[in-house]
Amino acid sequence: xxxxxxxxxxxxxxxxxxxxxxxxxxxxxEADANQETVSQMPKEAAEPTPEERLAExxxxxxxxxxxxENTRKRAERDRGEALKFGAMGFAxxxxxxxxxLQRALKAVAD
Numbered sequence: 001x002x003x004x005x006x007x008x009x010x011x012x013x014x015x016x017x018x019x020x021x022x023x024x025x026x027x028x029x030e031a032d033a034n035q036e037t038v039s040q041m042p043k044e045a046a047e048p049t050p051e052e053r054l055a056e057x058x059x060x061x062x063x064x065x066x067x068x069e070n071t072r073k074r075a076e077r078d079r080g081e082a083l084k085f086g087a088m089g090f091a092x093x094x095x096x097x098x099x100x101l102q103r104a105l106k107a108v109a110d
Contacts, residue, residue, distance in 0.1 A: 048056070
């Protein structure tokens with residue numbers, strides 16, 4: 001079986017320095033827009049004060065506790081519904097068995 005040479009499988013490379021002239025102004029415009037956006041950002045957003053950090057952590061803690069309480073209530077409600085409605089499926093199955101047993105006993109008696 002003949003082996004293929006690496007030259008045949010590789011695609012020809014295009015120089016990276018070749019760019020159409022129409023793309024250059026758009027790139028410069030985008031760069032200017034990005035620079036303006038960065039200059040408009042508030043400089044105090046870099047480091048929160050200890051009070052802000054404490055308020056943020058406190059808020060996160062309260063939200064986590066509320067989520068935990070909601071999960072506990074949901075689990076309790078689901079457990080109650082499972083106990084309440086879980087027996088319904090069993091009773092429905094037994095109703096069919098009881099009907100069949102009653103018919104069988106009636107057929108034997110006749």
